[in-house]
Amino acid sequence: MAESPLLTIGELARRTGMSVSAIRYYEARGLVDAIRTSGNQRRFLRSDIRRLSFALIGQQLGLTLGEIERELATLPRGRAPTQGDWQAISARIRGALEAKIDMLEQTRDLLDGCIGCGCLSLDRCALYNPGDRAARAGTGPRFLMGNRAGDFAD
Known part of the structure; x- marks a missing residue:
């Protein structure tokens, strides 16, 4: 049996580790787009796993929601991002990450x-x-x- 190209919100929550309410929040912010069934149930593309996973990683890296939204806006809708897509994001956020690393190192060195x-x-x-x-x-x-x-x- 072939996997469905669409996921329920519960399946997406299980795959990403996010709560259903967090996924709804990100949907409202435009990070992912739900496809509505005839019964008005949400269905998500498998590629949304990667979009939401990037949001989680971005938060752990200290990116703001606005920064995460801007980067996700550069990714294609309706297909999984390519390695080139991810490399472009990496190149753009590298400077911000280096600045955060420098600040953390200074904090560590001055903490005492x-x-x-x-x-x-x-x-x-x-x-x-x-x-x-x-x-x-x-x-x-x-x-x-x-x-x-x-x-x-x-």
């Missing part, structure tokens, strides 16, 4: 010291950020954002 948050709650803040000088550069964890303690010297 001051991250320049301006909280002044650590004993060592008097050494790294006396008088909350990091606040001069703006909000947020200034040292993780690329500033160094020497950037704030009086």
Whole structure:
């Protein structure tokens, strides 16, 4: 018996590990398109497994929903993406992933010291950020954002 080219929403949920409600949400956002039967039941193309799997992987990589939507919009509808399609996406998101890796490495390296948050709650803040000088550069964890303690010297 040949496999059906269409999947029910339950089958798609089992294949992707997503909840049915998540699939409906992604459908509403236009990441996948359901085909309606005469009884108004949803059916999905097998290629939607790959589209939703990319959404899951993208989330794990820290991509925003907007970034995931933009990338999926570049993929063809109605057929499985090719290796070339995936390589094009990979090339486009590589820079964003490298930036996230750099930020994570900086966080790891600075985690035991001051991250320049301006909280002044650590004993060592008097050494790294006396008088909350990091606040001069703006909000947020200034040292993780690329500033160094020497950037704030009086």
